[in-house]
């Protein structure tokens with residue numbers, strides 16, 4: 409074969425142009441001086457919407473406030489089921505807990521407790537939370553898990 413490599417390349421390009429009636433060769437056949445254009449950055453993809461940590465905010469203001477507390481102070485363990493922390497929405501993990509009643513569950517969350525699967529620190533380890541903030545977070549978690 410004595411044909412220079414450029415020839416089949418060109419004829420493919422010409423065939424292509426003839427077949428499709430393109431004015432410019434397709435990007436893959438561009439010559440070096442077209443590189444700048446070819447290398448132009450594609451327009452940035454729209455930034456992905458920030459995924460909510462747990463779910464959409466509930467309509468009930470107490471539950472919505474609870475979700476904010478939960479995302480900031482409780483999700484670290486509970487969203488990952490760390491050390492057995494029950495994940496909101498995991499009905500199996502909550503079905504034995506909910507019958508205790510919201511009051512008992514809330515008190516245990518305020519005081520902390522050693523349970524069968526792990527240790528829940530008082531106020532989730534965030535002493536700066538008010539009792540109301542913790543109880544809102546508990547209400548949010550329980551509501552999501554019923």
Ligand code: HEC
Pocket residue numbers: 477478481482483484485486490491492493494505508512513514516517521522523524525526527528529531532533534537542545546549
């Ligand atoms: C350091 C990890 C950790 C953090 C942070 C944490 N928890 Fe927990 N939580 C646990 C674990 C572990 C359990 C399960 C304990 C068991 O039953 O053995 C638990 C259990 C619970 C329960 C179930 C109580 C019951 O009676 O069964 C509630 C409600 C709860 N946590 C609320 C919260 C709230 C509200 C926050 C944030 C203010 C929080 N937790 C932060 C580890 C954590």
